[in-house]
Amino acid sequence: MRQRILALCLGLALLPTVYATDLNEESADIIKQTYESQLYTLPAFKEGHYGLRMYRQTLDNKYAAAVWSDMARVASRLNRFAAEVNTPEQILLYSEKRIAGYQDETDERSVRRYTVTKHMPEYLYLGVDLLGSMARANEYGLKHKEDAKLRQVIRRYDFNKYATDPEMIRAWAAQLANQVFWLKQLGEQDVTQAFIESFKAAYPDNEDKKLSKQQYGNKLYGLTHIIFADSQYYQRLVSEKQYQWIYDYFRANIDTILLRAKEDIIAEVGISFLLAGLEDDPVVAKTRDAIRKSIDKDKGMIPSVSGDFDLAYGEHRNVLAIMLLDWQSVNKAPTIEQHPRVFSRLPYGLEKK
Numbered sequence: 175m176r177q178r179i180l181a182l183c184l185g186l187a188l189l190p191t192v193y194a195t196d197l198n199e200e201s202a203d204i205i206k207q208t209y210e211s212q213l214y215t216l217p218a219f220k221e222g223h224y225g226l227r228m229y230r231q232t233l234d235n236k237y238a239a240a241v242w243s244d245m246a247r248v249a250s251r252l253n254r255f256a257a258e259v260n261t262p263e264q265i266l267l268y269s270e271k272r273i274a275g276y277q278d279e280t281d282e283r284s285v286r287r288y289t290v291t292k293h294m295p296e297y298l299y300l301g302v303d304l305l306g307s308m309a310r311a312n313e314y315g316l317k318h319k320e321d322a323k324l325r326q327v328i329r330r331y332d333f334n335k336y337a338t339d340p341e342m343i344r345a346w347a348a349q350l351a352n353q354v355f356w357l358k359q360l361g362e363q364d365v366t367q368a369f370i371e372s373f374k375a376a377y378p379d380n381e382d383k384k385l386s387k388q389q390y391g392n393k394l395y396g397l398t399h400i401i402f403a404d405s406q407y408y409q410r411l412v413s414e415k416q417y418q419w420i421y422d423y424f425r426a427n428i429d430t431i432l433l434r435a436k437e438d439i440i441a442e443v444g445i446s447f448l449l450a451g452l453e454d455d456p457v458v459a460k461t462r463d464a465i466r467k468s469i470d471k472d473k474g475m476i477p478s479v480s481g482d483f484d485l486a487y488g489e490h491r492n493v494l495a496i497m498l499l500d501w502q503s504v505n506k507a508p509t510i511e512q513h514p515r516v517f518s519r520l521p522y523g524l525e526k527k
Contacts, residue, residue, distance in 0.1 A: 194459070201466045202500035205492050208474035212485060218243045220489040227493050229516075230408045231502040238516045241508055245314060249521035251307045256320040256523070259299065260327050269295035272302075282388040286345040297336050300328065301346075301353045309356035313406060314517070315510040317527040328362055337369040340376040344389065347373065347396030355403035370400065379423060382430075390434055397423065398442035405449045408497070409506045414450040421450065428457050437468050437476050441494035448501045458498075465495050 213221055225240020259268045273295045276288035291297055308324060311317055318324060336342050337354050354369045377385075377393040385393065397420050404412050414421050424431070424443050431443055444461030452458065468476045473483045475492050482488070508516040510526055 194462075198462050198466060198499040201469055202496045204469060204471065204474050205476070205496050209485070209489070209492060209496075213240060216486050216489060218247050220486050222247055224489055224493045227408065227497060230505050230507055231497060233505055233507055233513075235515065238508075241516055242521075244310070245316075245517075245524065246521040248307045248310050249318075249523045251303065252311065252318040252320075252324065253523040255304055255307075255327075256318060256323055260323065262330070265296050265299050265327075269297075269299045272298040282386060283345070283392070286341075290339070290341040290345050294336065294342075296331065297342070297346075300331055301333070301336060302349060304328070305353050305356045305360075309359055311524060312360055312527065313409070314508065315527060316517075316520070316524045318523055319525050321527075325360075325362065328357075328360075333357055333363050334365045334368055337365045338372040340372065343369075343373055343376040343396070344392065347377075347392045348399040351396055351399035352403045355406075359406065373400075374419075382427070387434060391436060391439055394431065394435055394439045394443065398439065398446050401446040401449055402442070405504065406506075408449070408504055410504050411451055412449050414452060417450075420446070421452075424457055425455075428460055432460065432464050436479055436491070437465060438491040438494060440464050441491065441498045444498045445494065445501075448498070449504070453501065462499055465498055469495070 209224060213224060216224070221240045222244025225237040226244050228234070229237040229241050259265060273288065273292055276284045276291070279285065279288070304324065304327065308318070308321075308328075333354065336346075337350050343350060350369060351373075354364075354366045358364045358366055373396055377396070382390065382393075401412055401417060401420065402408075404417075424446065428443070432440060435443075440461050444458050444465070447453070447455045447458045465476070470477055470483070475483060475485070475488055476495055477483050478488060478491075507513055510517040
């Protein structure tokens with residue numbers, strides 16, 4: 175009799191957990207149906223962003239076409255850089271056109287980016303455009319046919335200059351986190367630790383209350399992207415111990431984060447814990463609850479903070495929501511060695527590394 179009562183009690187204790195799991199998966203499915211019914215109407219970058227993340231989570235070949243779109247975008251950019259934008263003069267002209275796009279913007283983020291980057295405009299070419307494309311090709315097990323030429327371009331610049339500048343960090347925290355890990359991944363300059371120390375100095379925890387909403391978000395994005403970049407974007411688990419300072423910060427400040435941060439950031443905080451194998455951490459439950467409640471059931475997606483339901487504009491926050499709510503696993507994928515079907519025809523310019 176005692177055993178039956180114990181079993182019954184245990185069953186009842188498990189009910190809330192099972193119920194929450196079902197709710198999370200159902201909520202993820204609502205967003206998934208919205209996006210996957212219209213995936214190939216999205217711009218190539220957004221289509222590839224969604225498809226690659228879902229492929230890495232599920233290894234489902236239904237996302238292979240979206241991954242191919244991403245690969246074609248990468249090839250196109252590297253082809254252009256190898257042929258037309260690689261001398262110092264060409265890079266300067268390209269970068270000055272890019273920086274001009276921020277000149278007339280008045281929001282805090284754009285003003286910060288314009289103000290600091292106009293003094294080193296080549297960063298927009300090197301960090302924002304070139305490194306990301308080369309690293310993505312590298313992750314696929316590919317390289318550009320003029321890889322050696324493009325690496326020579328990278329070696330002309332000391333990335334430490336960008337990664338340790340406090341104003342650059344206040345303007346580009348998440349991007350710099352990505353870029354220092356991409357550089358390391360490519361076997362080039364390793365400034366990951368220099369960036370992390372400079373980031374800590376730029377954003378001391380005891381000054382959080384002085385930060386604007388934009389700057390608080392920039393700090394949080396920087397923290398989550400250190401984790402994301404080290405995982406090579408959901409391809410491998412990271413060590414909680416290595417980034418204890420980040421996880422301790424998130425745990426201590428999760429209630430403030432839920433109040434002050436956008437849904438993109440809240441989802442990224444939760445995913446940071448999943449990337450360390452910490453699915454049972456209370457932070458994950460809190461972020462899942464917040465994200466689940468932010469879904470508009472009628473529109474089948476999470477709107478922007480201003481209430482916008484644009485599918486392309488909202489792709490980033492919504493794919494993160496799917497991953498948080500229905501986390502599968504990390505997978506080193508797709509690669510030309512392990513998933514040849516995805517790479518049955520390579521876009522011009524890319525080859526096996």
